[in-house]
Amino acid sequence: MLSQQKTISFDTETTGIDAHQAELVGLSFSVTPGEAYYMPVSADQDQARTTVARFKGILENPEISKIGQNIKYDMAMMKWYGVELAGHLYDTMITHYLCEPDLRHKLDYLTESYLDYKMVPIEDLIGRGGKNQLTMRDVALEKVKEYACEDADLTLQMVPVLKKMMHENELDDLYIKIEEPLIRVLCDLEYEGIRISGDFLNEYSKELDKIILEKEQEIYRNAGVKFNISSPRQVGEVLFDRLKVPYRWKKTSSGQYSTDFDKLTELAGEHIVIDTILEYRKFSKLKSTYVDALPTMINPRTGRVHSNFNQARAATGRLSSENPNLQNIPIKDEAGREIRKAFIPRDDDHVILAADYSQIELRIIAEISNDQSMLDAFIAGNDFHKATAAKVYSVAYDDVTSEQRRNAKTVNFSITYGAGATNLSRQLKISRKEATELIKSYFREFSGLKNYMDETVKQAREFGYVKTLLGRRRNLRDINSRNSLTASNAERVAINTPIQGTAADMIKIAMIDIHQTIKEKQLRSRMVLQVHDELVFDVYKPELETLKSIIQDKMKNAIPNLKVPILVEIGVGNNWLEAH
Amino acid sequence: MHPSDASLFQFLFIPLLIQPNRSTMEDKRLFLLDGHALVYRAHFAFITRPLINSKGLNTSAITGFVRTLWDLMVHQKPTHIAVAFDPKGGTFRHEYYPQYKANRDAQPEDITIAMKYIPQIVEAFNIPAVMVTNYEADDVIGTLAKQAEKEGYTVYMVTPDKDYAQLVSPNIYMYKPGRQGNEVEILGEKEILANWDIERVDQVIDVLGLQGDSVDNIPGIPGIGPKTAVALLKEYGTVENIIANAENLKGKQKENVIHFADQALLSKRLATIDTHSPIQFDATRFNLDPMNKEKLKEIFLELEFRTLAQQILGSDAGPVASANQAGIQQSLFGDENPVSVPSNQETPKADYQIAKKNIDNISHNYHLVESDSDIKANRNAKSAKNHQL
Known part of the structure; x- marks a missing residue:
């Protein structure tokens, strides 16, 4: 019956939320609203494979489109059971995300909002989270059937609603060209995973233990008293009562001193012990959040870590990741950077390659604002921040001081995030007047950028939304607010979203193209991570040069015919840190 | 007040059931x-x-x-x-x-x-x-x-x-x-x-009177911020007394206190609830x-x-x-369960749901397919249905 359909809605029931560790419990299908079929599969994995194999013909048929809510999950699940999901993919979560990037996209929210339908909550079957939560396997078949069929059915019912929204917002192209193919790329990338060196992390953990202990002793010595450094209350009492460090803030509700990061950072230097406490906290956090946590994320089946990439979370269009969250791994701090050493190639025949777009947001700003001054600086290939400083401070390029460069760099990075004089003066520790002056001369030099910002806001006010180069859109409901705080928030989003969003579009296209080429050329190397403006590969050594040229080409030319040159920096090494 | 019937019921019922504890009453x-x-x-x-x-x-x-x-x-x-x-x-x-x-x-x-x-x-x-x-x-x-x-x-x-x-x-x-x-x-x-x-709670209005409050457009005295206001109040206690002792102040501050005395009193009055x-x-x-x-x-x-x-x-x-x-x-x-009261008026859960439709009130055809013969049977039924259509 299913093989005669052009489109089927499809869902899997499993024992867990990690597709790379869960077992399949059943499959549900729907082709007609209000009607669905559920096929349970055995806990015996061989038998389960046999059951799934019966659907191979349908699931791998490229002529049959598949509808799903977060279909990447089901696709990964099927991959573990030997089935490669083929055909067009219509993902209700992602299409809704494209239409309303700032709202929620879970299926129960969608059906309540658009279909006036309340779905059976999963908690009704497996209970609330925690130790006593059941898995789908433990639930009575009749109940699972109803639940699973409802999922496939309601997903199917969402399609006409979303198709209409997608069409009205002119998002079909963006979906077909970028988001749909990206689902497959991300599925493969997640399935591949990346090898983590447990040995390195264990060693590093011990090393951190030692450092933490030393810091502890140092704190006791300098404070002249032993206390529990993990207790904010005791830290407060030691600092402000015993050591008489001046306390300038309100106490917390319970009458305690607040010793959070911002306050201690502001006080750093007033007493040596404060600096050490900050370091103690930094190392403790590093150890617990990353060094000790990463090994627990290693998948027992594969011995690798399989980050989950979320394609429908960040409203700007960027990807986010979790388990582990790669965006959070510290980059500025040396001790934090060490974590990247744990990410290693699969074996001795492979190396890690990291490819990073250089200053991509600034280049996109130059491109979309068409500011000749900015474009010239990038085309000349000079140090962009230094070139900016030369213009803003009216000095020769070679006479720019390091402080001038630093200031220019800060302005470059914060101006399109809407930073005003107050913000800038705080960041640069200069007077408000100086900051105002700096912004003024910045916009005098980059008048094209100023025009772009004004024009973008004007258009956003007129249309109520902004778009990226490739049509990704963000609605700005507050842009015409009479309240200036509310309106200026929306203005910042209006200016920043096309830049962030275009950077997102660009790396997504590069990922799709590289993935495609690797497949076509039947290479053994694999893309394994995406974070910020960077792609990470596990490269088979004999393919290194081939890979480098593919990556350079596809990343540079992701969006063709740009005026601004795109620069991609590629590094290779025996771990992610070496490659970066 | 128009208590609903249900709550009226509780109002009448619960006090009879329970011996109130004097201290909580x-x-x-x-x-x-x-x-x-x-x-x-x-x-x-x-x-x-x-x-x-x-x-x-x-x-x-x-x-x-x-x-x-x-x-x-x-x-x-x-x-x-x-x-x-x-x-x-x-x-x-x-x-x-x-x-x-x-x-x-x-x-x-x-x-x-x-x-x-x-x-x-x-x-x-x-x-x-x-x-x-x-x-x-x-x-x-x-x-x-x-x-x-x-x-x-x-x-x-x-x-x-x-x-x-x-x-x-x-x-x-x-x-x-x-x-x-x-x-x-x-x-x-x-x-x-x-x-x-500060020493007394009512000095809050003196602080506000001196430093002003830009949110409410209360002017205060130019050049006096929170720290100066507190320092002056520690010495003189109130806005009025600071003004009375303006001669003891120095430089620009003295000038401002004398010159903006009325404004300070006005500000204090505005800030007074x-x-x-x-x-x-x-x-x-x-x-x-x-x-x-x-x-x-x-x-x-x-x-x-x-x-x-x-x-x-x-x-x-x-x-x-x-x-x-x-x-x-x-x-x-007792303390184990401080907020749950046996409910005589529990309304069915569905009543609070935002969407009107759900699996219990919408007709649906959800089938369990367990064996190969099931699949075949369904296929036949389906194709027969398709032919009819």
């Missing part, structure tokens, strides 16, 4: 909420990620307000409660200082819309809303707080606004709702004196009554408040039982 806890201030705060608390429902309505302010209200009802167990709102139009302060609050930015549209719902919600909770022409909410709350204190109440002024600090006494507290993971702050005299670094506004505390009216679940349900449905509807309407926590029983529940059931 005497515990009189009045909560006075500053409506506008709480709504503003809630709106901006969600500003980077506002809550928008499917109709495009920004519900941040309403959600935040209801959460604050519910949280204090469950955890603080008020016996008496009221919400004060600012009246439309000017107040007595504008009569002698037309520029008062004149620098205020336009109210965000989302707040204007939220303010249409808030009074309805307050009414549905069966909480009295109070508003006095010509007086601001803080004057109303100040007046009620001082009156209730005399009648033996412990009063909590629920507001994020620092100006209320001047009203705090041994029986009157500021209750600042939690925000972004921060806990609720309850500030008594000790905390106020420490936070402001009037505790004699025309309103009378009424224990019966402010008694916490059971909420009107039907009405709340209607409003929550319209706003698409899924979680809150389930929390508030689905639970028997807090003031399902009338306020007087809040304490009783504890004495009856």
Whole structure:
């Protein structure tokens, strides 16, 4: 019956939320609203494979489109059971995300909002989270059937609603060209995973233990008293009562001193012990959040870590990741950077390659604002921040001081995030007047950028939304607010979203193209991570040069015919840190 | 007050069941909420990620307000409660200082819309809303707080606004709702004196008089900020006394104090909350009554408040039982289960659901396919059906 359909809605029931560790419990299908079929599969994995194999013909048929809510999950699940999901993919979560990037996209929210339908909550079957939560396997078949069929059915019912929204917002192209193919790329990338060196992390953990202990002793010595450094209350009492460090803030509700990061950072230097406490906290956090946590994320089946990439979370269009969250791994701090050493190639025949777009947001700003001054600086290939400083401070390029460069760099990075004089003066520790002056001369030099910002806001006010180069859109409901705080928030989003969003579009296209080429050329190397403006590969050594040229080409030319040159920096090494 | 039948039932029934504990009966806890201030705060608390429902309505302010209200009802167990709102139009302060609050930015549209719902919600909770022409909410709350204190109440002024600090006494507290993971702050005299670094609570108005308040367009004295204000008050005690001793000051400060003396006195007057506004505390009216679940349900449905509807309407926590029983529940059931009361009026769950349709009331054809023969049978049935079509 299913093989005669052009489109089927499809869902899997499993024992867990990690597709790379869960077992399949059943499959549900729907082709007609209000009607669905559920096929349970055995806990015996061989038998389960046999059951799934019966659907191979349908699931791998490229002529049959598949509808799903977060279909990447089901696709990964099927991959573990030997089935490669083929055909067009219509993902209700992602299409809704494209239409309303700032709202929620879970299926129960969608059906309540658009279909006036309340779905059976999963908690009704497996209970609330925690130790006593059941898995789908433990639930009575009749109940699972109803639940699973409802999922496939309601997903199917969402399609006409979303198709209409997608069409009205002119998002079909963006979906077909970028988001749909990206689902497959991300599925493969997640399935591949990346090898983590447990040995390195264990060693590093011990090393951190030692450092933490030393810091502890140092704190006791300098404070002249032993206390529990993990207790904010005791830290407060030691600092402000015993050591008489001046306390300038309100106490917390319970009458305690607040010793959070911002306050201690502001006080750093007033007493040596404060600096050490900050370091103690930094190392403790590093150890617990990353060094000790990463090994627990290693998948027992594969011995690798399989980050989950979320394609429908960040409203700007960027990807986010979790388990582990790669965006959070510290980059500025040396001790934090060490974590990247744990990410290693699969074996001795492979190396890690990291490819990073250089200053991509600034280049996109130059491109979309068409500011000749900015474009010239990038085309000349000079140090962009230094070139900016030369213009803003009216000095020769070679006479720019390091402080001038630093200031220019800060302005470059914060101006399109809407930073005003107050913000800038705080960041640069200069007077408000100086900051105002700096912004003024910045916009005098980059008048094209100023025009772009004004024009973008004007258009956003007129249309109520902004778009990226490739049509990704963000609605700005507050842009015409009479309240200036509310309106200026929306203005910042209006200016920043096309830049962030275009950077997102660009790396997504590069990922799709590289993935495609690797497949076509039947290479053994694999893309394994995406974070910020960077792609990470596990490269088979004999393919290194081939890979480098593919990556350079596809990343540079992701969006063709740009005026601004795109620069991609590629590094290779025996771990992610070496490659970066 | 029009208690619903169900709550009327409880009202009659529960007191018969339960032997009240004397000490909890005497515990009189009045909560006075500053409506506008709480709504503003809630709106901006969600500003980077506002809550928008499917109709495009920004519900941040309403959600935040209801959460604050519910949280204090469950955890603080008020016996008496009221919400004060600012009246439309000017107040007595504008009569002698037309520029008062004149620098205020336009109210965000989302707040204007939220303010249409808030009074309805307050009414549905069966909480009295109070508003006095010509007086601001803080004057109303100040007046009620001082009156209730005399009648033996412990009063909590629920507001994020620092100006209320001047009203705090041994029986009157500021209750600042939690925000972004921060806990609720309850500030008594000790905390106020420490936070402001002053000796007497009423010096709050002297600090405000000296430093001014740009939010309300209160000028103060040029060149005097919070630190200088506190230093001067430590020496001279009040604005009046600082002016009287201006000769002892030095340089520019002396000049400013002399030159802007009237402005400082005006500022102090503007910052002073009037505790004699025309309103009378009424224990019966402010008694916490059971909420009107039907009405709340209607409003929550319209706003698409899924979680809150389930929390508030689905639970028997807090003031399902009338306020007087809040304490009783504890004495009856002990500490293990302080808020659950056996419910004689449990409404079916589906009643609070936002969407009307669900698996139980919509016809559907969900099939279990277990074997190869099932698949074949279905295939045949299906193709037969297709042929007919």
